[in-house]
Amino acid sequence: MAFLVDLVCFLLVPVLCWRLARGAVPMAVLPILTGLAVAIAADRFGFDKSVLGPSEWGETLGWLGVLALAFSAGLETRVSAGEASSLGRRGIGTALIALALPFAVGFAVAFSGAFGSALAGPAGVSPLLSAGAIGLCLAVSALPVLVGIVRELPMTDRPLGNVSLRIAALDDAMLWIGLALLLFLHRGEEGTLFSGGLAPIGAVAVFAAMIAARDRVVRHMPDHIAASAMLGIAYLAAGAWATTVLGLHELLGAYFAGVLAPKALAERLRPETLGKVALFGLSPLFFAHRGLSIDGAVVTAGALGVALILLLLAGVSKLAAVHIVPPEMHMPANERTRLGLLLQCKGLMEIVAATILVQAGLITPTIFAVLVTLALVSTTLTVPLFRLASRTGARRAVA
Numbered sequence: 001m002a003f004l005v006d007l008v009c010f011l012l013v014p015v016l017c018w019r020l021a022r023g024a025v026p027m028a029v030l031p032i033l034t035g036l037a038v039a040i041a042a043d044r045f046g047f048d049k050s051v052l053g054p055s056e057w058g059e060t061l062g063w064l065g066v067l068a069l070a071f072s073a074g075l076e077t078r079v080s081a082g083e084a085s086s087l088g089r090r091g092i093g094t095a096l097i098a099l100a101l102p103f104a105v106g107f108a109v110a111f112s113g114a115f116g117s118a119l120a121g122p123a124g125v126s127p128l129l130s131a132g133a134i135g136l137c138l139a140v141s142a143l144p145v146l147v148g149i150v151r152e153l154p155m156t157d158r159p160l161g162n163v164s165l166r167i168a169a170l171d172d173a174m175l176w177i178g179l180a181l182l183l184f185l186h187r188g189e190e191g192t193l194f195s196g197g198l199a200p201i202g203a204v205a206v207f208a209a210m211i212a213a214r215d216r217v218v219r220h221m222p223d224h225i226a227a228s229a230m231l232g233i234a235y236l237a238a239g240a241w242a243t244t245v246l247g248l249h250e251l252l253g254a255y256f257a258g259v260l261a262p263k264a265l266a267e268r269l270r271p272e273t274l275g276k277v278a279l280f281g282l283s284p285l286f287f288a289h290r291g292l293s294i295d296g297a298v299v300t301a302g303a304l305g306v307a308l309i310l311l312l313l314a315g316v317s318k319l320a321a322v323h324i325v326p327p328e329m330h331m332p333a334n335e336r337t338r339l340g341l342l343l344q345c346k347g348l349m350e351i352v353a354a355t356i357l358v359q360a361g362l363i364t365p366t367i368f369a370v371l372v373t374l375a376l377v378s379t380t381l382t383v384p385l386f387r388l389a390s391r392t393g394a395r396r397a398v399a
Contacts, residue, residue, distance in 0.1 A: 005051075006058035010034060010288030015280065026383075028145045028348045029376045031284035035291025036299070036372065043296025054289040062289055065282020070251045070352065071236045072278060073144050074258020075271035077169050091163070091327040095170040098321040098343055099139045105317045106138030106310070107131045118306045122364050129186055133362045136178050137354055137371050138314040141168040142347025144275050145379060149345065149386075157390065160335060163327055164342040172349065176255045179353055183248045183360055203242035210235070210260040217262050228268040235261050249356045279348075287348070290355055291372065298366045299373075307373035315378070318344040334393035338386055345382040346375040 014030035042049035054062075110119045110131035121130025146168050150161030221227055239257025240250040258266070319340035326336050351372055358368040 002053070002055040003057040006053035006055040006285065009038070009052045010054075010058070010292075011284050014284050014288065026145060026149075026347075026379050027279060027284075028142075029379050031286075031288040032291040032351060032372060033376055035288035036294055036369075036376075037291075039292050039294045040296040040299050043299075049292060053292060054285070058285045059289060061282050062285030062287075065278045065284070066286040066352065067236065067240060067250065067254045068278040069144065069275060069283045069348065070254040071232075071239075071258045072271040072275035073172065073349070074255040075261060075266040075269055076143060076147065076258075076275065077173050078259050078261055078263055078266040079271060088327070090325065090329065091167065092170065093325045094322060094327045095167045095174075097325045098141065098167060098318055098340075099171045099174055101321040102314045102317040103135040103139040105135070105313050107135035109310070109313065110134040115306050115309075117366070118303055118370060119367055120364070121367075122361055125186070125362060129182060130362055130367075132178075132182055133357045134367065134371070136175065136182065137346075137350050137357070137374075138310060138317075139171070140175055140346050140350040140353060141171045141318075141343045142345050142349045142379065143168045143172040144279070144349070145347030145382075146342060146345055147272065147275070149342070149383060157338075160339060161342065164339055167327070167339075167343060171343075173259065175349065175353065176252060179356060180243075180248055180252050180256075182357070182362060183252070184246075186360060186362055187247045199245045203245040206238050206242040207256070207260065210238070210257070214260075214262055217265070221265075223268070225268070228265060231265060232261070232269045235265075249360070251352060251356055283348075287351060290351065294369050294372070295365055298369050303366060303370050304373060307370045308377070310370065311374045311377055314346075314374070315340075315344045332393075334389065334396070338389045338393070341382065341386045341389055344378060346378040348375075350375040350378075 010031060014027070014034050017030050017034075018025065018027045038049055038052060041047075108131075109115070110121075111127060113120070119134060121127055141164075143165070146161075146165055150158065150165055153161045217231065221231060235257040236254055239253035239255075239260070241253065243253030243256070244250050258271070261269075319337060322336045322340040322343065323333070327339075331339075354363065354368050354371040354375070357363045358365065363371070
């Protein structure tokens, strides 16, 4: 019974709301918004939120879904890796500064203590690492959500959308590398790095084998969906196990397993379809449960205000980065603005990153609530702001 209640509240309700809204609100934000609303209501009205979830089966299915989502993001990066070269040096420079500038702004704000307890790091954690975690979350560009947004753009806007996907793919890869580095440094700070005996050596060997094997694996594999699915599951399981042993996080392993998969396998697994199945069929439970896990008491007017200020800082710095170093020298100002608005979309990647960081103890539940709010508002505003900028540009062109 608990599992059925969990499914209805945190899977069926978000999907139905998405259908009723006719896609006006991204599906990426609805599950965690549902869980967060229940958490706030439970705090304000004093009822037991555990009666709605999470159930054991629901948590398991949601976890499998988000692993598949991270794996599909890695596969998407692998498939689009060849397109990165088409960006050229300026495009790569745009990707780097679009990541570095928001990171620097977020790091400076967090490390300075400008918002007091709202962004104060956990006790016993280096302020540098905690500020780095916040900066990393502000620098995110959400590749999986952007893929869905670009697919729904008019054909005249598709070329600009494709440029945003190439830049986001590079930024997404650097995000996961940055997450791994932060967790690695945090483990070293705790003195627990490589404390598992020979197991970490085996984990490193797994990734080394993935790199060495690369396209050799698929040469002798039949071109059949069942064989491809089994090999994909093997890659996913091996990557998640390896990063768990290294003390990092299963989601990091799932992503890197997708990146290290042979390109032919990545194409056969159809990352776009896999991502859709994970996004609509399983991972809503995971994200809803993350929203439900937030203490409703920490979602105050002050925390929401901090989230909106950080959203403004992250968005402005992302736009500034694209205007300073556009992917094309003579790109019009309005095109730069529209590209920056697409890249400021945080989507699920910031929520996944914040989940990893709060579970590792690098950020507090209050910071987690702030970052989740930032991601929800950022993702919801992406399409309306892009359309507004498009209409403004069209009117100016006519004038």
